[in-house]
Amino acid sequence: xxxxxxVIVGASYAGLQMASTARALGYQGPIRLIGEESMAPYQRxxxxxxxxxxxxxxxxxxxKSEDFYTQQGIELLPDARVVSIDRDRRVVETxxxxxxxxxxxxxxxxxxxxxxxxxxxxxxxxxELRTLEHARALRAALRPDAVVVVIGGGFIxxxxxxxxxxxxxxxxxxxxxxxxxxxxxxxxxxSYLEARHRxxxxxxRLSSTAERIDNRGGRVGGVTxxxxxxxxxxxxxxxxGVLPNSELAERAGIRCANGILxxxxxxxxxxxxxxxxxxxxxxQWTGGPLRLESVQNANDQGRAAGAxxxxxxxxxxxxxxxxxxxxxxxxxxxxxSAGHDQxxxxxxxxxxxxxxxxxxxxxxIAADSVNRAGEHMAVRRLLAAAVPxxxxxxxxxxxxxxxxxPRA
Amino acid sequence: MPTIxxxxxxxxxxxxxxxxxxxxxxxxxxxxxxxIEAECGGCLSCATCHVYIQDGPVEQLAQRSEDExxxxxxxxxxxxxxxxxxxxxxxSAALDGLxxxxxxxxx
Numbered sequence: 001x002x003x004x005x006x007v008i009v010g011a012s013y014a015g016l017q018m019a020s021t022a023r024a025l026g027y028q029g030p031i032r033l034i035g036e037e038s039m040a041p042y043q044r045x046x047x048x049x050x051x052x053x054x055x056x057x058x059x060x061x062x063x064k065s066e067d068f069y070t071q072q073g074i075e076l077l078p079d080a081r082v083v084s085i086d087r088d089r090r091v092v093e094t095x096x097x098x099x100x101x102x103x104x105x106x107x108x109x110x111x112x113x114x115x116x117x118x119x120x121x122x123x124x125x126x127x128e129l130r131t132l133e134h135a136r137a138l139r140a141a142l143r144p145d146a147v148v149v150v151i152g153g154g155f156i157x158x159x160x161x162x163x164x165x166x167x168x169x170x171x172x173x174x175x176x177x178x179x180x181x182x183x184x185x186x187x188x189x190x191s192y193l194e195a196r197h198r199x200x201x202x203x204x205r206l207s208s209t210a211e212r213i214d215n216r217g218g219r220v221g222g223v224t225x226x227x228x229x230x231x232x233x234x235x236x237x238x239x240x241g242v243l244p245n246s247e248l249a250e251r252a253g254i255r256c257a258n259g260i261l262x263x264x265x266x267x268x269x270x271x272x273x274x275x276x277x278x279x280x281x282x283x284q285w286t287g288g289p290l291r292l293e294s295v296q297n298a299n300d301q302g303r304a305a306g307a308x309x310x311x312x313x314x315x316x317x318x319x320x321x322x323x324x325x326x327x328x329x330x331x332x333x334x335x336x337s338a339g340h341d342q343x344x345x346x347x348x349x350x351x352x353x354x355x356x357x358x359x360x361x362x363x364x365i366a367a368d369s370v371n372r373a374g375e376h377m378a379v380r381r382l383l384a385a386a387v388p389x390x391x392x393x394x395x396x397x398x399x400x401x402x403x404x405x406p407r408a
Numbered sequence: 409m410p411t412i413x414x415x416x417x418x419x420x421x422x423x424x425x426x427x428x429x430x431x432x433x434x435x436x437x438x439x440x441x442x443x444i445e446a447e448c449g450g451c452l453s454c455a456t457c458h459v460y461i462q463d464g465p466v467e468q469l470a471q472r473s474e475d476e477x478x479x480x481x482x483x484x485x486x487x488x489x490x491x492x493x494x495x496x497x498x499x500s501a502a503l504d505g506l507x508x509x510x511x512x513x514x515x
Contacts, residue, residue: 043449043450044449045448045449045451046449046450046451049451050451060449061434061437061438061446061449061450062437062438063437064437064440065437065438065439065440067439067440068440071440295447295448296447296454299447303515323448323451323453325451330452330453330475332453371475372478373452373475373478373479374477374478374479374481375478376478376482377455377478377479377481377482378481378482380482381482402481
């Protein structure tokens with residue numbers, strides 16, 4: 001019986017990693033990578049950073065060159081949207097009506113910007129930021145004297161705000177919560193970032209909700225908040241989080257709850273179907289279900305799924321890490337700080353070079369580092385090897401963290 | 409623009425003509441040089457574009473920054489005195505003939 005091969009829906013980090021890992025570990029059948037965008041998979045983190053600032057070329061770096069796909073026998077199918085999965089016949093169908101059979105199906109459908117449901121959100125001058133196309137449009141609009149309102153004080157919103165400010169725009173950030181980055185960062189780190197943003201001249205409005213976009217002659221003129229305040233704006237950036245693209249799986253009867261539920265091999269409730277990246281919800285690390293939105297997670301979970309498809313499972317257990325660049329702050333996060341009961345600082349916050357170490361019942365669970373790449377890397381390795389670290393050691397700038405890392 | 413020579417983990421070599429604006433990392437990605445991952449895309453956050461500087465106009469290389477030095481602590485292969493992150497080496501004509509060894513692993 002011939003092998004119908006691997007079909008992967010979603011051509012970015014997770015999908016590409018699934019494909020390339022399956023191939024690298026010896027999978028022999030056809031591998032097809034289906035993407036909705038016309039471009040081959042590309043680097044996304046710069047879209048809200050260097051690319052948006054205009055410091056890069058007209059495009060961003062691809063994840064792999066064209067030769068890679070040819071050489072590895074990975075067929076890239078761009079501009080194609082999968083609309084349904086027939087799990088009984090093991091076939092996916094695209095919007096153009098193509099029916100593509102599979103032996104193994106990989107779902108790497110990612111996430112989409114959470115829509116803002118307010119009147120006039122469709123006006124010209126309202127931007128979101130997820131794809132290269134979004135970033136190109138926003139970059140063209142970010143003129144030095146532009147008045148910008150960013151709705152959402154998460155990473156995307158704050159990186160866009162910092163970039164716009166760096167370009168000379170007047171920037172206001174509107175955040176519904178009572179602090180920035182409530183989902184992603186500890187209160188202490190979030191307040192540090194907030195202070196830096198304010199010091200750079202960004203107007204931050206906490207506990208503020210956008211009520212409507214103001215229409216000025218057919219395009220954006222401002223944002224009106226629920227309390228009646230009106231903020232003038234030439235352009236509005238909406239960055240209020242993302243939603244997992246799990247509807248395709250749900251319609252096919254695959255178990256989903258805040259994403260496609262998978263085990264440590266990326267395997268879904270259908271053993272022929274794997275999922276990885278922003279769309280997948282898994283139960284590693286904390287023991288509870290967890291859906292991470294990061295390049296690290298997409299790569300490492302994609303690797304696990306690819307390995308399982310190739311018949312050489314390497315269950316996902318990597319330490320989560322993430323980073324953000326804002327106003328010269330290089331913020332690097334290792335582990336997950338949610339649920340900590342003790343925070344220890346190392347270094348000097350005033351000098352903008354420090355790490356916050358997070359403990360739960362005396363056990364290190366995470367650290368956030370600002371311009372302290374060495375400490376970030378050491379913590380990643382300490383967490384991976386489950387090396388015990390006492391809070392006193394973490395706080396002692398003289399204690400050599402690197403020396404605690406076991407050598408391979 | 410310079411030609412960069414990548415010595416691969418399997419013993420083969422690849423000569424790559426770099427373009428303006430390339431780094432040792434981006435030239436490798438654009439030209440399908442295996443063994444350079446670049447998970448963070450050149451933001452100095454992942455340490456998966458590790459190379460060993462082997463030969464050529466090494467005296468023309470700019471010093472590594474403190475951040476690069478710190479990130480090199482996290483490379484997957486052995487760290488050596490000649491270790492660099494490819495994304496931090498911007499290429500110019502002065503670096504024509506630079507020879508870099510790609511390590512066995514990046515993750």
